[in-house]
Amino acid sequence: MTASSSPQRLKGILAVTVLKANNLMKSDWFGENDCYVLISFEPLSTEAKVKAESRKEQTETYQKTQIHDASNPVFNEKLIFPVADELQTMYVQVWDSDYDKDDLLAHGTLNLLDDEQDGRFNTNTDKEWLHTVTLSMFNEKGNSGGTLEVVLHFIPETVMAYMDKKFDAAQAELKKKLTKKIVAKTKTREEKDE
Known part of the structure; x- marks a missing residue:
């Protein structure tokens, strides 16, 4: 997702479900950690963190979870x-x-483009995919910082368009049925009034 002067055609959406973290370092002297996860598809900087601090300021490329207490939080x-x-x-x-x-x-x-992934995270496709991944995390010193489990679900534009058409057709059919019922009730009332 790069910034450009003209809007780009949407290829799809990527839903990232943050499931849980395990074995996070304890940071607070008293009580549990109050953890949240920040995810981006651009390198994270202090500016990115500031942008994502408030849900109102989140962008298409920087998002964060709610805060959860614990060193093994479930999100x-x-x-x-x-x-x-x-x-x-x-x-x-x-x-x-x-x-x-x-x-x-x-x-x-x-x-996502690593050869070892065998193209399973390809977002340049018309195929929908879903994968659960456990990420190894590292602390600021480069030592093990625990793990984070996420589910990645890519829905291409073609699938979204199909779902929209299917939803529109179902909505039109429901509208047709409701209109018939309303017309039938109106006729019944008019006949009773006569």
Whole structure:
């Protein structure tokens, strides 16, 4: 997803469901971590984190989950990303929300075009796909920072168009049935009034 001067044709959407994190470093002196996950398809910077701090300011390329307490938080939260270009890398950060300054607990990446993936994360396709992935995360020193489990579900534009047509047809059929019932009831009332 690159910025450009003219709007690009949507190739589909990528739904990233953040399931859970395991074995995150404990950051707070008292109590549990207050974790949230930040996901982007552009390199994450301090500016990206600031953009995603508020749900109102999230963009198509930077999104974050709600905050959950624990070192092994369960999120079960879906983030939707429109896909205009072939996606290459998913950047992930897990943060601990604090009153004064949030702490980066772990970060990781998933190379969607890696040859080892055998094209299973191809977003330049007309085929729908769904994969569960466990990402190895690293702390700021490069040591193991736990894992993050996500589900990636790509829905291409062709499938979305088919679903829209199917929904429109079902909606038209329902409208037709309701109109028949209303007309029938109106006729029945008119006959009673006569």
